Amino acid sequence: MRRLSNVAFALVCLVWLSGCGSYYKYDSTVTGEQKSLIEKDMSRIEGTKMVAQNGDDLKTIQINDISGPSLITWLQHRNRVVVGEDYDWLGSNFVTEQKVTSAPQLLTSAQVDFPSTVNAGGTVTVMVNLGAAIYLEGVKKNVVYTVTAANTELRVWSPRSAGMIQVGEGLFNLMVESSPLDSWAHSVRRFSTYLHEATHTDGNGNHRAFAHASCPSTFYRTEFRAQYACEGYLNGPYSRQVVFLKYAIPQVCAQKSCTSAEQDALLKTMADYDSRKLSSAVYADPTPEGYGVGEISEFGVMPQLSEIVVK
């Protein structure tokens, strides 16, 4: 009996060591340092107790509260697998494509900006919601793709079913030279990016994946004109980052003795995100879509929207 319990204990330890204790599953294309930083970011934010002072902010992020555990739960319902810059879903990780006849609501606008390849044209990848990108590619071709990542077969029948995000070197760039990559300020900045990418698993129909909008030719930020760099949603990816940073800068970063330079960098980053909001921005229904909603995915039943209560 005792031997049996020892074996069980050893098995639990083995499972935990093999990654069950992690926030995400990691593909082999993610470097050890990247994984370590992401896990640290998640663990740090989970331990925070931010409080939102404005009901509109909760309406924007569509989570009941802005405490660390709530943010982590929200993220984990959307992102589960992390792949690295060298991950190629069309290469050795491609499994099948299955024709579908019952198309979800079709995109009528071409406002989709999900690079399906990274590093195209020499740009630096920060982070891409690859699961959503593959899903959108499938919607265009009326197919559901199946790929592998982190030793797992993922059927991409919804932007949320794979929960796959791709990280690039841009995510691990320094905001300010004097601040190390594992500083609290950098954790806050990267975490805001995780929230951004997770938002791309939400939305349906024309608002599928809360895609970015093309900035108009008269946009006041001239450098963004005609780029898919604008925010058409009051509850979209950039708006979510703005709310997070609004509370994380004074309630997390300042409490953790961020330097003046780090605070300035976070303020400017927040200002950049907020500056992308179009005057025509609207609240859109975040209910996700997919082929065969309710299907059991590799990670279990897709989270129900009823878990989100907008006050």
Place this chain on the structure above:
Amino acid sequence: MRSRIQNLYVLGAGISLILVGIWASQHTDQSSAVFTPPSLPVETPTPPAPVVAPQQPAKPSESKFEAKLSETTAKMARPSDIRPDSAMHDAPPETTQDSESFGDIMDDVKKDPALVPTVMSFYEKCAQNSQVLASSRAVCLAHLMYWMKKRNVPFDRARYPREIISIAEKLPVQWD
């Protein structure tokens, strides 16, 4: 030596008084008990004299500070600095290229509040500078609004673009 013995005596008397006070408070009807801390003639320990007097951080002179502000203005990124191949999906790296300098300025003002009027003038020019990135202008305006409010200076919204004000009003600038 004698002084040390005296101190020990005083300390012993003090401890005895505290113990008596605690005992009395525990043996008194709680509803009517009023704990009065015994007044003790305890000497405040004098810290040893420093070998070298602690140096106050040198206050940056006004002209030096102004030179720093000019250098910072020159460092601020302009829309044309954003590389066409820059990933527009996230804040371009140029957004924070002046953050070390802005942080340095903040630290100087925290050390020497006499620099506030100078830095307010700097923030005002920066917020009105249409040549620099909107994100920098908004942060400058947020700082300016902070100091104007603190000093009861009325804010004239007509002097700044609506978009910049809208961003600045959300930014949680902190000086305390």
